[in-house]
Amino acid sequence: MTSSSSKTSGNPIFPGWYADPEARIFEGNYWIYPTYSAPYEQQAFFDAFYSKDLVEWTKVENILKMADISWAWRAMWAPSPIERGGKYYYYFAANDIQSDDELGGIGVAVADKPEGPFRDAIGRPLIDKFHHGAQPIDPHVYIDDDGSAYLYYGGWGHCNVVKLNEDMISLDTFEDGEVYKEVTPELFVEGPCMIKRGGSYYFMWAEGGWGQPDYSVAYAISSSPIGPFERVGKILQQNPDIATSAGHHGMIQIPGEDEWYIVYHRRPLTETDRNHRAVCIDRMFFNEDGTIQPVQITFEGVQARPIQE
Template sequence: MLLRLKIHSFNYLSALILLLVTICSSIDSFAQTVDTTVAPAAVLPGVYADPNIAVFNNKFYIYPTTDGSEGWLSTSFTCWSSANLVKWKNEGVILDLPHDLTWADKRAWAPAIAVKNNKYYYYYAADGNIGVAVSDKPTGPFKDALGKPLVKKGSYPGQMIDPMVFMDDDGAAYLYFGQGQCNAVKLNDDMVSFDTAKMISFKPSGYNEGPFVIKRKGIYYLMWSEYDTRDPRYSVAYATSSSPLGPFKKAETGPVLKGSGVVKGAGHHSVVQVPGKDEWYIAYHRFKIPGGNGYNRETCISSMHFDANGNILPVNVFEKIKPVKLKR
Protein backbone atom coordinates (compact mmCIF):
# COMPACT_ATOMS: atom_id res chain seq x y z
CA MET A 1 0.00 0.00 0.00
CA LEU A 2 2.86 2.36 0.92
CA LEU A 3 4.62 1.56 -2.35
CA ARG A 4 1.44 2.31 -4.31
CA LEU A 5 1.11 5.72 -2.61
CA LYS A 6 4.70 6.56 -3.39
CA ILE A 7 4.20 5.63 -7.04
CA HIS A 8 1.06 7.76 -7.27
CA SER A 9 2.83 10.71 -5.61
CA PHE A 10 5.75 10.33 -8.00
CA ASN A 11 3.42 10.26 -11.03
CA TYR A 12 1.55 13.35 -9.77
CA LEU A 13 4.79 15.24 -9.21
CA SER A 14 6.07 14.23 -12.64
CA ALA A 15 2.86 15.42 -14.28
CA LEU A 16 3.04 18.73 -12.39
CA ILE A 17 6.65 19.28 -13.46
CA LEU A 18 5.75 18.47 -17.07
CA LEU A 19 2.87 20.99 -16.93
CA LEU A 20 5.14 23.71 -15.56
CA VAL A 21 7.73 23.03 -18.25
CA THR A 22 5.02 23.25 -20.92
CA ILE A 23 3.73 26.57 -19.58
CA CYS A 24 7.23 28.05 -19.38
CA SER A 25 7.95 26.81 -22.88
CA SER A 26 4.74 28.45 -24.17
CA ILE A 27 5.61 31.76 -22.48
CA ASP A 28 9.11 31.64 -23.94
CA SER A 29 7.69 30.82 -27.38
CA PHE A 30 5.28 33.78 -27.17
CA ALA A 31 8.11 36.09 -26.14
CA GLN A 32 10.10 34.94 -29.13
CA THR A 33 7.25 35.43 -31.61
CA VAL A 34 6.05 38.82 -30.26
CA ASP A 35 8.86 41.29 -29.76
CA THR A 36 7.31 44.02 -27.61
CA THR A 37 10.36 46.26 -28.01
CA VAL A 38 9.70 46.90 -31.71
CA ALA A 39 6.36 48.14 -33.08
CA PRO A 40 5.21 48.67 -36.68
CA ALA A 41 5.64 52.19 -38.02
CA ALA A 42 2.72 54.58 -37.79
CA VAL A 43 0.62 54.73 -40.97
CA LEU A 44 0.59 58.54 -41.10
CA PRO A 45 3.82 60.55 -40.95
CA GLY A 46 4.11 62.98 -38.05
CA VAL A 47 1.82 63.29 -35.07
CA TYR A 48 -1.89 62.68 -35.59
CA ALA A 49 -4.46 61.32 -33.14
CA ASP A 50 -8.13 60.29 -32.82
CA PRO A 51 -8.28 58.79 -36.34
CA ASN A 52 -11.68 58.24 -37.91
CA ILE A 53 -11.29 55.65 -40.66
CA ALA A 54 -13.88 55.15 -43.39
CA VAL A 55 -14.27 53.70 -46.87
CA PHE A 56 -16.00 55.50 -49.76
CA ASN A 57 -16.02 54.65 -53.47
CA ASN A 58 -13.32 51.95 -53.26
CA LYS A 59 -10.92 54.08 -51.26
CA PHE A 60 -10.03 54.31 -47.59
CA TYR A 61 -9.90 57.63 -45.74
CA ILE A 62 -8.58 58.76 -42.37
CA TYR A 63 -9.75 61.94 -40.66
CA PRO A 64 -7.49 62.65 -37.64
CA THR A 65 -6.78 65.31 -35.05
CA THR A 66 -3.60 67.27 -35.76
CA ASP A 67 -1.43 66.64 -32.72
CA GLY A 68 1.77 68.11 -31.30
CA SER A 69 0.67 71.05 -29.15
CA GLU A 70 0.33 71.05 -25.38
CA GLY A 71 -3.35 71.46 -24.55
CA TRP A 72 -4.30 70.18 -28.02
CA LEU A 73 -4.66 73.65 -29.56
CA SER A 74 -4.81 72.62 -33.21
CA THR A 75 -6.92 74.84 -35.49
CA SER A 76 -7.54 72.75 -38.62
CA PHE A 77 -8.35 69.28 -39.93
CA THR A 78 -6.75 67.22 -42.69
CA CYS A 79 -7.87 64.20 -44.71
CA TRP A 80 -5.75 61.24 -45.84
CA SER A 81 -6.61 58.70 -48.54
CA SER A 82 -5.38 55.23 -49.44
CA ALA A 83 -6.13 52.54 -51.98
CA ASN A 84 -4.77 49.75 -49.76
CA LEU A 85 -4.59 50.84 -46.07
CA VAL A 86 -0.78 50.91 -46.23
CA LYS A 87 0.23 53.87 -48.41
CA TRP A 88 -1.51 57.13 -47.48
CA LYS A 89 -1.81 60.42 -49.34
CA ASN A 90 -2.31 63.76 -47.60
CA GLU A 91 -5.35 65.41 -49.20
CA GLY A 92 -4.60 68.67 -47.36
CA VAL A 93 -6.64 70.85 -45.01
CA ILE A 94 -10.37 70.23 -45.36
CA LEU A 95 -11.65 72.52 -42.61
CA ASP A 96 -9.83 75.49 -41.07
CA LEU A 97 -11.53 76.80 -37.93
CA PRO A 98 -10.33 80.45 -37.99
CA HIS A 99 -11.17 80.73 -41.68
CA ASP A 100 -14.31 78.59 -41.97
CA LEU A 101 -16.13 79.11 -38.66
CA THR A 102 -17.54 82.15 -36.89
CA TRP A 103 -18.09 80.47 -33.51
CA ALA A 104 -14.75 78.72 -32.71
CA ASP A 105 -11.13 79.04 -33.78
CA LYS A 106 -9.14 76.41 -31.86
CA ARG A 107 -9.17 72.96 -30.23
CA ALA A 108 -10.04 71.13 -33.44
CA TRP A 109 -10.49 67.59 -32.12
CA ALA A 110 -11.63 64.09 -32.94
CA PRO A 111 -13.64 64.29 -36.18
CA ALA A 112 -15.97 61.76 -37.78
CA ILE A 113 -17.65 61.45 -41.16
CA ALA A 114 -20.82 59.97 -42.65
CA VAL A 115 -22.41 60.00 -46.10
CA LYS A 116 -26.07 60.30 -47.05
CA ASN A 117 -27.80 61.33 -50.26
CA ASN A 118 -24.42 61.87 -51.93
CA LYS A 119 -23.42 64.44 -49.32
CA TYR A 120 -20.57 63.99 -46.87
CA TYR A 121 -21.21 65.21 -43.34
CA TYR A 122 -18.20 65.98 -41.18
CA TYR A 123 -18.67 66.08 -37.41
CA TYR A 124 -15.98 67.49 -35.14
CA ALA A 125 -15.23 69.12 -31.81
CA ALA A 126 -14.24 72.80 -31.80
CA ASP A 127 -13.45 74.58 -28.55
CA GLY A 128 -15.61 72.19 -26.57
CA ASN A 129 -18.61 72.28 -28.93
CA ILE A 130 -19.65 69.83 -31.64
CA GLY A 131 -20.03 71.17 -35.16
CA VAL A 132 -21.06 69.74 -38.50
CA ALA A 133 -19.82 70.66 -41.97
CA VAL A 134 -20.84 69.38 -45.39
CA SER A 135 -19.19 68.68 -48.76
CA ASP A 136 -19.87 66.97 -52.06
CA LYS A 137 -16.60 65.03 -51.74
CA PRO A 138 -14.98 62.99 -48.96
CA THR A 139 -11.85 65.13 -49.39
CA GLY A 140 -13.72 68.39 -48.95
CA PRO A 141 -13.40 71.27 -48.67
CA PHE A 142 -16.13 71.28 -46.03
CA LYS A 143 -18.41 74.21 -45.23
CA ASP A 144 -20.05 74.93 -41.91
CA ALA A 145 -23.59 73.59 -42.23
CA LEU A 146 -25.28 75.58 -39.46
CA GLY A 147 -23.27 78.68 -38.64
CA LYS A 148 -23.37 77.51 -35.02
CA PRO A 149 -22.61 74.34 -33.05
CA LEU A 150 -24.73 71.25 -33.58
CA VAL A 151 -24.22 70.54 -29.87
CA LYS A 152 -23.25 73.51 -27.73
CA LYS A 153 -20.82 73.30 -24.84
CA GLY A 154 -22.62 72.42 -21.60
CA SER A 155 -25.77 71.10 -23.28
CA TYR A 156 -25.49 67.62 -21.77
CA PRO A 157 -23.44 65.82 -19.09
CA GLY A 158 -19.69 65.66 -19.71
CA GLN A 159 -17.67 67.41 -22.40
CA MET A 160 -19.25 67.94 -25.82
CA ILE A 161 -16.44 66.26 -27.77
CA ASP A 162 -15.66 63.09 -29.74
CA PRO A 163 -18.66 62.87 -32.08
CA MET A 164 -19.31 59.73 -34.10
CA VAL A 165 -22.15 58.97 -36.51
CA PHE A 166 -23.28 55.41 -37.17
CA MET A 167 -25.29 54.68 -40.31
CA ASP A 168 -27.64 51.73 -39.86
CA ASP A 169 -28.73 49.34 -42.60
CA ASP A 170 -32.07 51.14 -42.96
CA GLY A 171 -30.39 54.50 -43.62
CA ALA A 172 -31.02 55.89 -40.14
CA ALA A 173 -28.14 57.87 -38.62
CA TYR A 174 -27.22 57.96 -34.95
CA LEU A 175 -24.97 60.50 -33.24
CA TYR A 176 -22.78 59.49 -30.28
CA PHE A 177 -20.49 61.82 -28.36
CA GLY A 178 -19.17 62.82 -24.98
CA GLN A 179 -16.27 62.69 -22.56
CA GLY A 180 -17.18 61.57 -19.05
CA GLN A 181 -20.64 60.54 -20.24
CA CYS A 182 -21.90 58.90 -23.43
CA ASN A 183 -24.71 60.75 -25.18
CA ALA A 184 -26.66 59.26 -28.09
CA VAL A 185 -29.54 60.30 -30.32
CA LYS A 186 -31.04 59.52 -33.72
CA LEU A 187 -30.32 62.27 -36.24
CA ASN A 188 -33.03 63.71 -38.44
CA ASP A 189 -32.93 62.95 -42.15
CA ASP A 190 -31.15 66.24 -42.81
CA MET A 191 -28.15 64.90 -40.79
CA VAL A 192 -27.69 68.29 -39.10
CA SER A 193 -30.46 68.25 -36.46
CA PHE A 194 -32.11 65.99 -33.89
CA ASP A 195 -34.97 65.90 -31.40
CA THR A 196 -33.42 67.12 -28.14
CA ALA A 197 -36.15 65.36 -26.17
CA LYS A 198 -34.89 62.00 -27.44
CA MET A 199 -31.26 62.42 -26.34
CA ILE A 200 -30.14 59.68 -23.95
CA SER A 201 -27.14 59.86 -21.61
CA PHE A 202 -25.48 56.90 -19.94
CA LYS A 203 -22.06 55.82 -18.71
CA PRO A 204 -20.86 52.25 -19.22
CA SER A 205 -18.44 50.98 -16.59
CA GLY A 206 -14.97 52.36 -17.36
CA TYR A 207 -16.23 54.76 -20.04
CA ASN A 208 -14.22 57.93 -20.57
CA GLU A 209 -14.48 59.10 -24.18
CA GLY A 210 -14.30 58.29 -27.89
CA PRO A 211 -17.53 56.30 -28.51
CA PHE A 212 -17.67 54.34 -31.74
CA VAL A 213 -20.41 52.00 -33.00
CA ILE A 214 -20.32 49.15 -35.50
CA LYS A 215 -22.87 46.50 -36.44
CA ARG A 216 -22.06 42.88 -37.22
CA LYS A 217 -24.51 40.02 -37.73
CA GLY A 218 -27.34 41.99 -36.15
CA ILE A 219 -25.38 42.95 -33.05
CA TYR A 220 -24.48 46.57 -32.23
CA TYR A 221 -21.07 47.09 -30.67
CA LEU A 222 -20.49 50.29 -28.71
CA MET A 223 -16.76 50.78 -28.20
CA TRP A 224 -15.03 53.48 -26.17
CA SER A 225 -11.73 54.56 -24.62
CA GLU A 226 -10.93 54.12 -20.94
CA TYR A 227 -8.52 56.16 -18.77
CA ASP A 228 -7.13 59.51 -19.97
CA THR A 229 -5.35 59.88 -23.31
CA ARG A 230 -2.23 61.04 -21.42
CA ASP A 231 -2.23 57.82 -19.42
CA PRO A 232 -0.12 54.91 -20.79
CA ARG A 233 -3.03 52.65 -19.76
CA TYR A 234 -5.39 54.34 -22.26
CA SER A 235 -7.29 51.47 -23.89
CA VAL A 236 -10.49 50.40 -25.67
CA ALA A 237 -13.39 48.36 -24.28
CA TYR A 238 -16.84 47.55 -25.67
CA ALA A 239 -20.43 46.56 -24.95
CA THR A 240 -23.15 45.01 -27.11
CA SER A 241 -26.86 45.50 -27.73
CA SER A 242 -29.65 44.49 -30.09
CA SER A 243 -30.47 48.19 -30.57
CA PRO A 244 -28.32 51.14 -31.71
CA LEU A 245 -29.39 53.07 -28.60
CA GLY A 246 -28.96 50.20 -26.16
CA PRO A 247 -29.17 49.21 -23.44
CA PHE A 248 -25.61 47.97 -23.83
CA LYS A 249 -24.01 45.13 -21.88
CA LYS A 250 -20.27 45.45 -21.34
CA ALA A 251 -18.15 42.52 -22.47
CA GLU A 252 -16.79 40.41 -19.63
CA THR A 253 -13.35 40.23 -21.20
CA GLY A 254 -10.75 42.95 -20.66
CA PRO A 255 -9.80 45.72 -23.11
CA VAL A 256 -9.73 44.68 -26.76
CA LEU A 257 -7.07 47.28 -27.52
CA LYS A 258 -4.28 48.29 -25.13
CA GLY A 259 -0.61 49.06 -25.08
CA SER A 260 2.18 46.61 -24.41
CA GLY A 261 5.92 46.98 -24.24
CA VAL A 262 7.03 49.94 -26.32
CA VAL A 263 3.40 50.70 -27.29
CA LYS A 264 1.80 53.10 -24.81
CA GLY A 265 -1.60 54.77 -24.67
CA ALA A 266 -3.27 52.80 -27.48
CA GLY A 267 -6.81 54.08 -27.85
CA HIS A 268 -9.33 56.54 -29.31
CA HIS A 269 -10.09 54.25 -32.18
CA SER A 270 -12.41 53.79 -35.13
CA VAL A 271 -13.24 50.68 -37.14
CA VAL A 272 -13.73 50.01 -40.84
CA GLN A 273 -15.16 46.96 -42.60
CA VAL A 274 -13.81 45.94 -45.99
CA PRO A 275 -16.89 46.18 -48.26
CA GLY A 276 -18.45 42.81 -49.00
CA LYS A 277 -16.26 40.93 -46.52
CA ASP A 278 -16.29 40.02 -42.84
CA GLU A 279 -12.88 41.69 -42.61
CA TRP A 280 -12.31 44.49 -40.10
CA TYR A 281 -9.55 46.96 -39.27
CA ILE A 282 -9.12 49.24 -36.28
CA ALA A 283 -7.39 52.63 -36.49
CA TYR A 284 -6.13 54.22 -33.28
CA HIS A 285 -3.40 56.38 -31.84
CA ARG A 286 -0.52 55.56 -29.51
CA PHE A 287 2.20 57.64 -27.89
CA LYS A 288 4.70 58.56 -30.60
CA ILE A 289 7.64 56.15 -30.72
CA PRO A 290 10.08 57.22 -29.47
CA GLY A 291 9.52 60.06 -27.02
CA GLY A 292 5.77 60.49 -27.34
CA ASN A 293 3.15 61.40 -24.76
CA GLY A 294 -0.49 62.46 -24.55
CA TYR A 295 0.22 65.51 -26.75
CA ASN A 296 2.44 63.73 -29.26
CA ARG A 297 0.58 60.73 -30.62
CA GLU A 298 0.69 58.84 -33.90
CA THR A 299 -1.89 56.95 -35.95
CA CYS A 300 -1.75 53.17 -36.41
CA ILE A 301 -3.90 50.43 -37.96
CA SER A 302 -4.29 46.79 -36.93
CA SER A 303 -6.63 44.02 -38.00
CA MET A 304 -9.60 43.25 -35.74
CA HIS A 305 -11.15 39.80 -35.37
CA PHE A 306 -14.17 38.12 -33.78
CA ASP A 307 -14.53 34.66 -32.29
CA ALA A 308 -17.31 32.21 -33.13
CA ASN A 309 -19.57 33.80 -30.50
CA GLY A 310 -19.13 37.32 -31.84
CA ASN A 311 -16.74 38.50 -29.15
CA ILE A 312 -14.06 40.94 -30.28
CA LEU A 313 -10.65 39.35 -29.82
CA PRO A 314 -7.67 41.26 -28.36
CA VAL A 315 -5.92 43.35 -31.00
CA ASN A 316 -2.26 42.62 -31.73
CA VAL A 317 -0.63 46.06 -31.74
CA PHE A 318 2.61 44.51 -33.03
CA GLU A 319 1.03 43.12 -36.18
CA LYS A 320 2.16 44.67 -39.44
CA ILE A 321 -0.84 44.88 -41.74
CA LYS A 322 -0.66 43.83 -45.37
CA PRO A 323 -2.10 45.80 -48.30
CA VAL A 324 -5.87 45.39 -48.70
CA LYS A 325 -7.32 45.20 -52.21
CA LEU A 326 -10.75 46.68 -52.75
CA LYS A 327 -13.13 45.43 -55.43
CA ARG A 328 -13.73 47.87 -58.26
Protein backbone atom coordinates (compact mmCIF):
# COMPACT_ATOMS: atom_id res chain seq x y z
CA MET A 1 0.00 0.00 0.00
CA THR A 2 1.26 3.47 -0.79
CA SER A 3 0.03 6.86 0.31
CA SER A 4 0.98 10.39 -0.62
CA SER A 5 2.78 12.38 2.04
CA SER A 6 -0.16 14.79 2.23
CA LYS A 7 -2.71 12.14 3.06
CA THR A 8 -3.55 11.54 6.71
CA SER A 9 -5.03 8.61 8.56
CA GLY A 10 -8.09 10.48 9.76
CA ASN A 11 -9.59 9.64 13.14
CA PRO A 12 -10.97 7.06 13.74
CA ILE A 13 -8.37 5.19 11.71
CA PHE A 14 -10.62 2.25 10.80
CA PRO A 15 -14.38 1.60 10.98
CA GLY A 16 -16.16 -0.26 13.73
CA TRP A 17 -16.47 -0.02 17.48
CA TYR A 18 -13.14 -0.99 19.01
CA ALA A 19 -11.31 -0.03 22.21
CA ASP A 20 -8.23 -0.65 24.39
CA PRO A 21 -5.77 -0.74 21.47
CA GLU A 22 -2.33 -2.21 21.87
CA ALA A 23 0.12 -1.07 19.17
CA ARG A 24 3.18 -2.98 17.93
CA ILE A 25 5.56 -3.29 14.99
CA PHE A 26 5.81 -6.88 13.78
CA GLU A 27 7.45 -8.18 10.59
CA GLY A 28 7.64 -4.80 8.89
CA ASN A 29 4.07 -3.77 9.64
CA TYR A 30 2.38 -1.59 12.21
CA TRP A 31 -0.17 -3.65 14.11
CA ILE A 32 -3.09 -2.63 16.31
CA TYR A 33 -4.77 -5.19 18.55
CA PRO A 34 -8.00 -3.82 20.08
CA THR A 35 -10.97 -4.99 22.08
CA TYR A 36 -14.17 -5.50 20.12
CA SER A 37 -16.27 -2.89 21.91
CA ALA A 38 -19.71 -4.31 22.61
CA PRO A 39 -21.77 -5.64 25.52
CA TYR A 40 -19.83 -8.37 27.32
CA GLU A 41 -21.83 -11.21 25.81
CA GLN A 42 -20.73 -10.09 22.34
CA GLN A 43 -17.02 -9.68 23.19
CA ALA A 44 -16.31 -13.24 22.11
CA PHE A 45 -13.51 -12.67 19.60
CA PHE A 46 -10.55 -10.47 18.73
CA ASP A 47 -9.75 -8.79 15.43
CA ALA A 48 -6.47 -7.07 14.49
CA PHE A 49 -5.39 -4.43 11.99
CA TYR A 50 -2.10 -3.87 10.18
CA SER A 51 -0.60 -1.11 8.05
CA LYS A 52 2.60 -0.23 6.20
CA ASP A 53 2.18 3.51 6.73
CA LEU A 54 -0.26 4.29 9.62
CA VAL A 55 -2.81 5.52 7.06
CA GLU A 56 -4.20 2.50 5.20
CA TRP A 57 -5.27 -0.32 7.51
CA THR A 58 -6.18 -3.93 6.75
CA LYS A 59 -8.41 -5.95 9.07
CA VAL A 60 -7.72 -9.53 10.11
CA GLU A 61 -10.79 -11.12 11.67
CA ASN A 62 -11.05 -13.62 14.51
CA ILE A 63 -7.38 -13.94 15.39
CA LEU A 64 -8.57 -15.43 18.68
CA LYS A 65 -12.06 -16.65 19.57
CA MET A 66 -13.64 -17.39 22.93
CA ALA A 67 -14.53 -20.85 21.62
CA ASP A 68 -10.79 -21.61 21.60
CA ILE A 69 -10.32 -20.65 25.26
CA SER A 70 -11.84 -23.42 27.36
CA TRP A 71 -12.12 -21.37 30.56
CA ALA A 72 -13.45 -18.11 29.03
CA TRP A 73 -17.21 -17.72 29.08
CA ARG A 74 -18.27 -14.09 29.45
CA ALA A 75 -16.03 -11.58 27.67
CA MET A 76 -12.51 -11.09 26.39
CA TRP A 77 -10.79 -7.71 26.14
CA ALA A 78 -7.62 -5.59 26.47
CA PRO A 79 -5.13 -7.67 24.45
CA SER A 80 -1.36 -7.16 24.58
CA PRO A 81 0.86 -9.22 22.25
CA ILE A 82 4.62 -9.43 21.98
CA GLU A 83 7.16 -11.42 19.98
CA ARG A 84 9.86 -13.58 21.53
CA GLY A 85 11.90 -16.36 20.00
CA GLY A 86 9.91 -16.31 16.78
CA LYS A 87 6.57 -16.80 18.53
CA TYR A 88 3.85 -14.30 19.35
CA TYR A 89 2.41 -14.26 22.86
CA TYR A 90 -0.97 -12.63 23.34
CA TYR A 91 -2.19 -11.65 26.81
CA PHE A 92 -5.83 -10.78 27.42
CA ALA A 93 -8.50 -10.40 30.10
CA ALA A 94 -11.54 -12.65 30.32
CA ASN A 95 -14.69 -13.15 32.42
CA ASP A 96 -14.40 -9.95 34.54
CA ILE A 97 -14.08 -11.87 37.79
CA GLN A 98 -15.23 -10.11 40.95
CA SER A 99 -13.58 -12.40 43.52
CA ASP A 100 -11.06 -15.22 43.92
CA ASP A 101 -13.98 -17.68 43.87
CA GLU A 102 -14.65 -17.09 40.18
CA LEU A 103 -12.85 -18.56 37.18
CA GLY A 104 -11.13 -16.03 34.95
CA GLY A 105 -8.49 -13.33 34.90
CA ILE A 106 -5.57 -12.88 32.51
CA GLY A 107 -4.92 -15.50 29.87
CA VAL A 108 -2.12 -16.05 27.39
CA ALA A 109 -2.36 -17.38 23.86
CA VAL A 110 0.40 -18.12 21.34
CA ALA A 111 0.81 -18.10 17.57
CA ASP A 112 3.50 -18.44 14.94
CA LYS A 113 2.44 -15.26 13.10
CA PRO A 114 1.27 -11.81 14.24
CA GLU A 115 -2.11 -12.40 12.61
CA GLY A 116 -2.60 -15.68 14.42
CA PRO A 117 -4.53 -17.82 14.66
CA PHE A 118 -3.77 -17.78 18.38
CA ARG A 119 -4.34 -20.77 20.61
CA ASP A 120 -4.56 -21.07 24.39
CA ALA A 121 -1.00 -21.55 25.63
CA ILE A 122 -1.67 -23.11 29.06
CA GLY A 123 -5.36 -24.07 29.18
CA ARG A 124 -6.08 -21.91 32.22
CA PRO A 125 -5.62 -18.28 33.31
CA LEU A 126 -2.05 -17.13 33.87
CA ILE A 127 -3.23 -14.81 36.68
CA ASP A 128 -6.55 -15.73 38.28
CA LYS A 129 -6.59 -14.16 41.75
CA PHE A 130 -6.69 -10.72 43.34
CA HIS A 131 -3.26 -9.71 44.64
CA HIS A 132 -2.78 -6.39 46.48
CA GLY A 133 -6.39 -5.56 45.60
CA ALA A 134 -5.79 -5.54 41.84
CA GLN A 135 -8.47 -7.08 39.66
CA PRO A 136 -6.68 -9.32 37.12
CA ILE A 137 -7.53 -7.34 33.95
CA ASP A 138 -5.88 -5.08 31.35
CA PRO A 139 -2.52 -6.81 30.83
CA HIS A 140 0.35 -4.97 29.16
CA VAL A 141 3.53 -6.86 28.29
CA TYR A 142 6.93 -5.17 28.04
CA ILE A 143 10.39 -6.60 27.33
CA ASP A 144 13.28 -4.47 28.60
CA ASP A 145 16.61 -3.99 26.83
CA ASP A 146 18.21 -6.67 29.00
CA GLY A 147 15.62 -9.24 27.93
CA SER A 148 13.62 -9.16 31.16
CA ALA A 149 9.90 -9.53 30.45
CA TYR A 150 7.31 -7.77 32.59
CA LEU A 151 3.53 -7.98 32.63
CA TYR A 152 1.72 -4.98 34.12
CA TYR A 153 -1.96 -5.33 34.89
CA GLY A 154 -4.74 -4.22 37.16
CA GLY A 155 -8.11 -2.73 37.82
CA TRP A 156 -10.10 -1.51 40.81
CA GLY A 157 -7.50 1.18 41.47
CA HIS A 158 -4.54 -1.15 41.93
CA CYS A 159 -1.70 -2.02 39.57
CA ASN A 160 0.70 -4.95 39.81
CA VAL A 161 3.71 -6.07 37.83
CA VAL A 162 4.97 -9.63 37.47
CA LYS A 163 8.07 -10.97 35.76
CA LEU A 164 7.63 -13.55 33.04
CA ASN A 165 9.97 -16.46 32.58
CA GLU A 166 11.79 -16.96 29.29
CA ASP A 167 8.91 -19.17 28.12
CA MET A 168 6.54 -16.15 28.43
CA ILE A 169 3.77 -18.39 29.79
CA SER A 170 4.81 -18.72 33.45
CA LEU A 171 5.65 -16.28 36.23
CA ASP A 172 9.15 -15.60 37.57
CA THR A 173 10.07 -14.25 41.02
CA PHE A 174 11.62 -10.87 41.78
CA GLU A 175 14.92 -10.72 43.64
CA ASP A 176 13.12 -9.90 46.89
CA GLY A 177 11.02 -13.05 46.61
CA GLU A 178 7.82 -11.36 45.51
CA VAL A 179 5.85 -12.65 42.54
CA TYR A 180 3.16 -9.93 42.45
CA LYS A 181 4.64 -6.50 43.08
CA GLU A 182 2.26 -3.59 43.58
CA VAL A 183 3.31 -0.45 41.66
CA THR A 184 0.08 1.58 41.88
CA PRO A 185 0.56 5.26 41.08
CA GLU A 186 -1.72 8.02 42.30
CA LEU A 187 -5.16 8.03 40.61
CA PHE A 188 -4.52 4.76 38.75
CA VAL A 189 -7.70 3.09 37.51
CA GLU A 190 -6.69 0.60 34.77
CA GLY A 191 -4.99 0.25 31.38
CA PRO A 192 -1.24 0.29 32.19
CA CYS A 193 1.34 0.91 29.45
CA MET A 194 5.15 1.07 29.57
CA ILE A 195 7.73 2.57 27.21
CA LYS A 196 11.43 3.35 27.59
CA ARG A 197 13.14 6.46 26.26
CA GLY A 198 16.67 7.64 26.91
CA GLY A 199 17.13 5.31 29.85
CA SER A 200 13.93 6.46 31.57
CA TYR A 201 10.83 4.36 32.03
CA TYR A 202 7.56 6.07 31.19
CA PHE A 203 4.67 4.32 32.90
CA MET A 204 1.19 5.34 31.78
CA TRP A 205 -2.32 4.40 32.79
CA ALA A 206 -5.99 5.27 32.42
CA GLU A 207 -7.86 7.46 34.90
CA GLY A 208 -11.57 8.20 35.30
CA GLY A 209 -14.36 5.86 34.25
CA TRP A 210 -14.15 4.11 30.88
CA GLY A 211 -17.79 4.87 30.18
CA GLN A 212 -17.49 8.50 31.23
CA PRO A 213 -16.30 11.62 29.36
CA ASP A 214 -13.43 12.12 31.84
CA TYR A 215 -11.62 8.92 30.85
CA SER A 216 -8.00 9.96 30.29
CA VAL A 217 -4.33 8.97 30.43
CA ALA A 218 -1.66 10.06 32.93
CA TYR A 219 1.98 9.11 33.37
CA ALA A 220 5.01 8.79 35.63
CA ILE A 221 8.75 8.61 34.97
CA SER A 222 11.11 6.24 36.78
CA SER A 223 14.65 4.94 36.54
CA SER A 224 13.35 1.39 37.05
CA PRO A 225 10.70 -0.74 35.32
CA ILE A 226 9.22 -1.52 38.72
CA GLY A 227 9.06 2.07 39.92
CA PRO A 228 8.41 3.86 42.11
CA PHE A 229 6.00 5.68 39.82
CA GLU A 230 5.20 9.22 40.91
CA ARG A 231 2.38 10.73 38.90
CA VAL A 232 3.43 13.69 36.72
CA GLY A 233 0.12 14.59 35.09
CA LYS A 234 -2.37 13.93 32.31
CA ILE A 235 -1.25 13.57 28.71
CA LEU A 236 -4.47 12.52 26.96
CA GLN A 237 -8.05 13.59 27.61
CA GLN A 238 -11.28 14.65 25.98
CA ASN A 239 -11.70 17.71 23.80
CA PRO A 240 -15.36 18.78 23.92
CA ASP A 241 -15.09 19.93 20.28
CA ILE A 242 -13.73 16.61 19.01
CA ALA A 243 -14.46 13.58 21.20
CA THR A 244 -14.78 12.39 24.80
CA SER A 245 -13.46 9.47 26.85
CA ALA A 246 -9.96 9.45 25.34
CA GLY A 247 -7.96 6.73 27.07
CA HIS A 248 -6.58 3.17 27.35
CA HIS A 249 -3.79 3.42 24.83
CA GLY A 250 -0.80 1.80 23.20
CA MET A 251 2.39 3.36 21.85
CA ILE A 252 4.39 3.21 18.62
CA GLN A 253 8.00 4.33 18.33
CA ILE A 254 9.45 4.62 14.85
CA PRO A 255 12.48 2.30 14.87
CA GLY A 256 15.70 4.19 15.44
CA GLU A 257 13.92 7.53 15.82
CA ASP A 258 12.69 9.65 18.71
CA GLU A 259 9.28 9.76 17.02
CA TRP A 260 6.24 8.58 18.94
CA TYR A 261 2.58 7.93 18.23
CA ILE A 262 -0.20 7.26 20.71
CA VAL A 263 -3.00 4.89 19.70
CA TYR A 264 -6.10 5.15 21.88
CA HIS A 265 -9.86 4.91 21.91
CA ARG A 266 -12.38 7.69 22.27
CA ARG A 267 -16.11 8.27 21.93
CA PRO A 268 -17.45 10.38 19.05
CA LEU A 269 -19.59 13.34 20.10
CA THR A 270 -22.53 11.79 18.23
CA GLU A 271 -22.56 8.73 20.52
CA THR A 272 -24.04 8.12 23.95
CA ASP A 273 -23.67 4.32 24.16
CA ARG A 274 -20.58 3.69 26.29
CA ASN A 275 -19.58 0.79 24.04
CA HIS A 276 -19.40 3.06 21.01
CA ARG A 277 -15.66 3.57 21.14
CA ALA A 278 -13.35 4.06 18.16
CA VAL A 279 -9.59 3.69 17.72
CA CYS A 280 -7.58 6.82 16.89
CA ILE A 281 -3.95 7.86 16.50
CA ASP A 282 -2.11 11.13 17.15
CA ARG A 283 1.49 12.27 17.56
CA MET A 284 3.02 12.44 21.02
CA PHE A 285 5.90 14.81 21.74
CA PHE A 286 8.45 15.10 24.54
CA ASN A 287 9.74 18.33 26.04
CA GLU A 288 13.46 18.97 26.35
CA ASP A 289 13.36 18.05 30.04
CA GLY A 290 11.91 14.63 29.20
CA THR A 291 8.33 15.35 30.23
CA ILE A 292 5.49 14.59 27.83
CA GLN A 293 3.51 17.30 26.12
CA PRO A 294 -0.28 16.94 26.39
CA VAL A 295 -1.51 15.20 23.25
CA GLN A 296 -3.74 17.23 20.94
CA ILE A 297 -6.48 14.88 19.78
CA THR A 298 -7.49 15.49 16.17
CA PHE A 299 -9.86 14.53 13.40
CA GLU A 300 -6.94 14.47 10.95
CA GLY A 301 -4.86 11.83 12.69
CA VAL A 302 -1.32 11.47 11.37
CA GLN A 303 0.53 11.65 8.06
CA ALA A 304 1.73 8.55 6.29
CA ARG A 305 4.85 7.13 7.92
CA PRO A 306 6.06 4.13 5.92
CA ILE A 307 8.26 1.68 7.80
CA GLN A 308 11.79 1.66 6.38
CA GLU A 309 12.85 -1.91 5.71
